[in-house]
Amino acid sequence: MKQKPIVHKKDLRWWELLYIPQIIAGLKITISQIFRPKYTFQYPEEKWIPTGAFRGRPVLVEENGIERCVACGLCSRVCPALAIEVQASETNLQKERYPVLFEINMLRCIFCGFCEEVCPEEAIVMSKDYELTFTSQEDGIFGKEKLLVNINELKDRLEYIRQHH
Amino acid sequence: MELLITVIKIIVVMLVMLGIVAYVVLLERRLCAAIQNRIGPNRVGWQGLLQPIADVVKLVFKEDIVPSSANRFIHDLAPIISLGVAMTTFAVIPFGNRINLFGYDIKLQIADVNIGILYILALTSLGVYGLTLSGWASNSKYPLLGAVRSSAQMISYELSMGLSIIGVVLVAGSLELDTIVEMQSGWRWNCILQPIGFITFVVSAFAETNRLPFDLPEAEPELVAGYHTEYSGLKFGAFYLSEYANIFVSSAMITTLYLGGWQVPFLTELGLPDFWVSIIQVFGFLFKVILIIMFFIVIRWTIPRFRYDQLMNLGWKFMLPISILNILITALVILLVQ
Numbered sequence: 001m002k003q004k005p006i007v008h009k010k011d012l013r014w015w016e017l018l019y020i021p022q023i024i025a026g027l028k029i030t031i032s033q034i035f036r037p038k039y040t041f042q043y044p045e046e047k048w049i050p051t052g053a054f055r056g057r058p059v060l061v062e063e064n065g066i067e068r069c070v071a072c073g074l075c076s077r078v079c080p081a082l083a084i085e086v087q088a089s090e091t092n093l094q095k096e097r098y099p100v101l102f103e104i105n106m107l108r109c110i111f112c113g114f115c116e117e118v119c120p121e122e123a124i125v126m127s128k129d130y131e132l133t134f135t136s137q138e139d140g141i142f143g144k145e146k147l148l149v150n151i152n153e154l155k156d157r158l159e160y161i162r163q164h165h
Numbered sequence: 166m167e168l169l170i171t172v173i174k175i176i177v178v179m180l181v182m183l184g185i186v187a188y189v190v191l192l193e194r195r196l197c198a199a200i201q202n203r204i205g206p207n208r209v210g211w212q213g214l215l216q217p218i219a220d221v222v223k224l225v226f227k228e229d230i231v232p233s234s235a236n237r238f239i240h241d242l243a244p245i246i247s248l249g250v251a252m253t254t255f256a257v258i259p260f261g262n263r264i265n266l267f268g269y270d271i272k273l274q275i276a277d278v279n280i281g282i283l284y285i286l287a288l289t290s291l292g293v294y295g296l297t298l299s300g301w302a303s304n305s306k307y308p309l310l311g312a313v314r315s316s317a318q319m320i321s322y323e324l325s326m327g328l329s330i331i332g333v334v335l336v337a338g339s340l341e342l343d344t345i346v347e348m349q350s351g352w353r354w355n356c357i358l359q360p361i362g363f364i365t366f367v368v369s370a371f372a373e374t375n376r377l378p379f380d381l382p383e384a385e386p387e388l389v390a391g392y393h394t395e396y397s398g399l400k401f402g403a404f405y406l407s408e409y410a411n412i413f414v415s416s417a418m419i420t421t422l423y424l425g426g427w428q429v430p431f432l433t434e435l436g437l438p439d440f441w442v443s444i445i446q447v448f449g450f451l452f453k454v455i456l457i458i459m460f461f462i463v464i465r466w467t468i469p470r471f472r473y474d475q476l477m478n479l480g481w482k483f484m485l486p487i488s489i490l491n492i493l494i495t496a497l498v499i500l501l502v503q
Contacts, residue, residue, distance in 0.1 A: 020364075026467040033200050040204040 247295030311391030
């Protein structure tokens with residue numbers, strides 16, 4: 001943008017000092033804004049759908065009916081808010097280890113996305129879910145049944161991670 | 166019978182005015198939302214039409230907090246003064262011509278005072294007390310600063326307001342608002358005869374109602390909320406309502422003094438029955454008032470706040486000389502015409 005020349009007050013004519021033309025110019029801008037489209041989302045009916053870059057509720061990736069997680073505990077280790085608890089166990093599957101218990105305390109989670117960054121298996125990712133409500137502290141601790149989300153719903157985020165991490 | 170008619174008039178006007186003032190709050194919120202590319206309150210009732218009622222209910226049920234070091238009596242008195250003054254000013258404003266209802270010839274004006282303009286000027290000066298006392302009684306620094314500013318501002322702008330009214334009085338030759346309105350029949354509106362006086366009066370009206378280019382008494386970034394910082398619940402509601410009532414009364418004054426009051430141009434030539442002419446005139450008056458109120462609101466979102474010294478400079482070095490000049494020119498023209 002080209003910079004406008006500086007106008008000193010002493011150079012103004014008397015009708016410019018009256019400010020009335022400027023007030024009318026300002027009113028024109030204000031009134032023209034009234035007829036522009038609105039940006040408001042009528043929230044409960046009309047919801048905002050985030051892009052892949054959005055860091056919502058962290059979830060576990062579920063592929064072919066089982067979680068990808070191998071319970072290495074890195075996410076729990078890196079979590080600055082100490083929100084994640086993992087308990088590992090052995091399994092006959094190829095990955096050999098799986099989490100018996102995987103809990104994220106959503107009252108503590110700060111949505112920093114470190115767990116996702118540190119995960120070697122792309123097993124924990126940030127989802128698009130931003131509607132988090134619970135009525136008691138116990139409800140705020142999300143177990144495996146709430147955390148497991150099918151891989152098809154997380155395509156955007158996985159693609160984003162591969163591009164940018 | 167006369168008394169009964171007057172009482173009915175007072176009740177009807179009070180209720181209608183309270184309703185309009187409540188809906189002016191909604192209008193302001195919707196219009197400011199539109200200017201800021203938002204939608205505004207649209208959930209309570211159809212398009213938010215019940216929002217004012219919800220607001221009032223909320224304010225009534227809120228706790229009334231009085232600072233422990235406040236002067237309780239004056240703290241309670243201040244909002245009453247503010248609201249009372251704002252509501253009583255409308256008493257002398259004619260909102261319509263005579264109307265024939267159920268065989269009675271009713272004048273659409275509560276009190277036909279022959280010094281109507283003086284009455285308005287006296288009452289709007291009293292409005293300063295509400296603000297000043299609230300700031301002083303709160304015993305808190307920000308309200309006090311707001312109150313001091315508001316008294317200085319209102320006194321400075323009262324002068325140019327009064328002086329610009331004198332121009333109208335000179336043209337009309339009367340202090341009676343009814344006569345002033347009747348003088349402006351057809352297109353002989355005072356805003357055409359008195360353009361300078363019109364502008365100075367509108368600017369002073371902005372300053373008198375503490376609206377945005379001059380809202381120093383409640384400048385949010387500097388003074389929290391100004392004079393009503395320490396108020397809550399119904400008493401805050403009274404201040405809030407009185408602010409909008411002041412806007413309504415000021416718009417009614419601008420309409421009466423400069424925009425022909427209830428006169429609707431070319432209406433009498435249509436040959437409608439008298440009853441309908443009167444009704445249309447009342448709605449014409451309301452239409453003009455609402456337009457001015459919308460102008461007030463749009464200006465609020467257009468012009469930034471004045472600095473305190475700029476406000477005083479504008480008031481004393483610009484508005485006052487210009488309104489005196491206006492009186493001189495008007496007097497000279499009237500002298501030459503006669």
